[in-house]
Amino acid sequence: MSLPSQQIIDAMRDMVFVMRVEQNPYRFYYELFNQVAKDVLGFTTATLNQEIEDVNPVTKATVLKNQYMEVVRKQQASAYQDDYFVSSGQKVSESVLTPIITDGIVTHIVAVVRDITAVKYAHEQTLISKKRLELSRQRYKSLFDNNTAPIGYLNLSGELVKMNQALTTLAETIEGEDFSRNLFELLDGDSLAEVRESFYQTSQGKHCSVETDVHTKADHPMHLEIRFIPMRLDYHVHGIYVIIRDLTTEYFAKSALLESEKRFRLIAEHSSDLIQVLDQKQHFSYLSPSHTQRLHYHLDELYQKTFCDITSAAFKAAVQEVLTAISDTPSAVKKEIQLVDALGEARWFECQFESVFDVGVYVHTIVVARDIEERKAYEAELTQLAYQDPLTGLANRRLFNNRLEQIVTQFRREQTSFAVMMLDIDNFKTINDQYGHEVGDAVIVEIARRLQHVLRDVDTVARLGGDEFIILLPALATEAGVYRVIERLEQALQATYRMDDHDLSVGVSIGVVMPTAETCNVKRILNQADRALYEAKRTGKNKTIFHAYDD
Template sequence: MELSSQKIIDGMTDMVFVMRVDHQYERFIYEAINQKAKEELPLLSESIGLSIDEVNPPVLASILNYHYQKVLTTNEPIKYIDDYFVRENETKASETTLTPVFNHDVITHIVGVVKDITSLKQAEVQNERSKARLKQSRKRYKALFDENTDAIAYLNLSGDIIRMNNACRVFVQQFDQSGEDKNIFSLLKAGDLKLLLERFNEAKNQETVSVDLRHKTMDHVPIIIQVKFIPYVLDDQTEGIYCIIKDMTAEVTAKEALMQSEERFRLIAEHSSDLIQLVDHKEILLYASPSHESILGYDDQLLEQRSLLELVSDKHHTVLVKHFNRSKEKNETERFEVQLKTRDDRLQWFELQIEPIEDQNGRFNHFVVVGRDVEERKAYEEKLQYFAYHDPLTGVANRRLLSDRLEQVVAFYKRNQIPFAMIMIDIDDFKVINDDYGHDAGDVVIQEVAKRLQGSVREVDTVSRFGGDEFAILLPEIDTKENLSTVLVRIESMLQKPYLFSENNHFNIGISLGVYLHEDEQVDALSVLSQADHALYDAKRAGKNRTIIKS
């Protein structure tokens, strides 16, 4: 078989160049080029019999001559990575292997095989960007936790403090300077322990709750604190509890001070970092503390006789009036959160506590309003809320969010009788990927599968990761089997493309799908999941890498 046999090299999917070595003039002559090279680089079609210098621009010719000369020097194959221009404004990445061909110990030809690795390079770049974004996200989350001015701790289900931020460490030192007491109930045992335990158990049942406690520091200084418990839920299970602790002493003291002495109240208010207001029954400001200027940018003197509603976000007007009316009617404290407007038109979250004050005859006089900046806490709670309903590795919905949306779809179906579908998806032999390529590769595959699934469905559909290598997709209002088939073809097409982990690690994987199309009158969420899961089991049992549909 001749080295330059055109039939052989034309059958290759990579670009192939057979170069004859001219030792006399130290040139490399194009002797054969395969069809792939002619398609990718049309300018080389007429290059047979010409040298590298005669065919290529000077800079490119210099680079090519360097690599081919290196083969002559080392008498060994070499491999290098470079870019090449296909056409104007389009560049591809390539991996070139140059292999010497000997005749009586003399190199007569060099065969160049050029592989297009553009997609691999793009995958590497995307992978690095994903890692950088994930790293940045973790940094932001850590900063949000560590630098938050509220005392925040993460507790296990026994109340032990697993980790806490700097503000929490300062708070804990008021009760235990040794640092040995790391259980929330031991630290706060001097308060209403029974009530604290009740609220903690409610949080374990996935409710966000709060409780106000009266306590004393190690120096026997009375303190009033608010403890808020926020459950951390993963795969429908409460894994731990976030605890946010606030010192409420200033707010309560403001009310007590007012009842004892108007002069003493103003002394406290004018030195408080919180917003303190006196408001009449029509929400008109009778007094605004100086802190309004430092926090919101308003001159406190100019706020008096203006409506509090002017400071409140338009969407919270109804909420504010409702709480003021209820506080006055029941003569009880109301606590709620609203956004206040700053002087430069920003919106900032505050927790308002309104306290109705009566005169000596027991008749309503005015309200005392204490506003505390909770902007950082709201951002933190929103982050916790996101983590409660989304998978941290892929960002898609978790089992809990899918269950919520499935309940909504089932309710909608019962009213309108429009069919919907549930797809269960499992990566075949995923353990082999982890064993052969490592868990980093496994994570990349999981992330890529999630990304492809999201790109295959509508905005109204829900892609969810159930855990491990298992996913689910909820398709509301799918109408017909034909519509479902269209979606499945699109999903299968996306999932069958190669998965790229690094330059030398790309592979195909098998995906099994179990699909349940619901068209019956009777329906409940549990049976839908069960039917889809059975279909997935049948797909696995039938040989994997296939789709089974039940209806």
């Protein structure tokens, strides 16, 4: 087997070394290396014919010599991965060592060293993204399945597609084990028309809630609050979450108090909700036993306090305003606030404040406080899911539009220039078809990483779905500044993508618009950015079109 020529190895894009092997004892000398090795490691002609130990640090030389010795002993090719350092930082390489054998003796070893840093990083990022997505799914499933509140997911016909155990138990209480999976049949009562109207409004994108009365299979009355939350995807409602709260205790507790003190205490003392009666000075004149479990206070301690004493500082002023207002006029007010327990921990409660008057004279206030800590955590999780792309961790379309609306408002007020870029991967379907969706997802994750690396902290980059991205660049004074950003983006995106032993050249088309008219609006900006992107793809792809804003 003849040695490769200098011209051949210089044409290779990986680092190539031809090492001469001296016998007894074994020594390894640099006989040839290519231009890439010179560029990356700083080798010169002075390096030729030097031993490994003379060129490399001790630790590195030991590793290399051991690998070469293994090839000499086995007289067969070998591959291994290793780290090395250059001026730009740590790199990861994959080396393939091939022996050249003459008359049964290894005389030379050809080493081809490939930089796989980007591949390793992309693989790690893909694993991180998958782990994030799986963790998000697990959190959502846990919040859904284990929530004590009855929760279900409805299609747009009102059919219960999924329901947690709490909702299953409630449905069985109302209709028995063979309950209907149609929400309107399950909640068939006097307020069904209002339930249907709230459901319809939610299907149009609004959050709605309604209260209704139903009777159980044992003919016991129940008073329920039905809360509908739209599940949006790309501006369209695809389904509806329903959260049901049993307000029977709260509903009947108020009337029971007016009808009979004895009946009121019977309900209050067996309720998990906090039931309180405040006198005219806002001190507690009655506290249900549930305060001990929920707030960890001895009741004797609480009787020495006012309601505002156990209210979190952030809500004291609002609560005081409510208590003052309802003591002047008979009324009921519902507020979500935080109460502080005996351990100093703040917990979320939904409080119903209702004043009681006797012949026009204020007597006291009834407060029913329901622990909503779990619901608040669930709503926070839903909010995160609603604003983040699960694959890349970028903002999604909804969050991007919110931020664009803010920047447009600021532009109208202060004339602070900004730009919007819309990006689309060229021929992305070909990547999926040829290499599989896992590689396609890895390309999307890598593009997201490169975009975030290039852009400023104040910029917003979002994934619109599929292979389409959009960028908001606030506070850019001139078009020249925009072009500088474009140049950095193109340099970052045009670098080779190393995915699963494949070197991919990924083209990206970009459409840019920089609004100049004070009458600009979000819809028109997005339309013009989309037109610029379309023009970039129509006229050859893998290019940027800067569209003059047309009002």
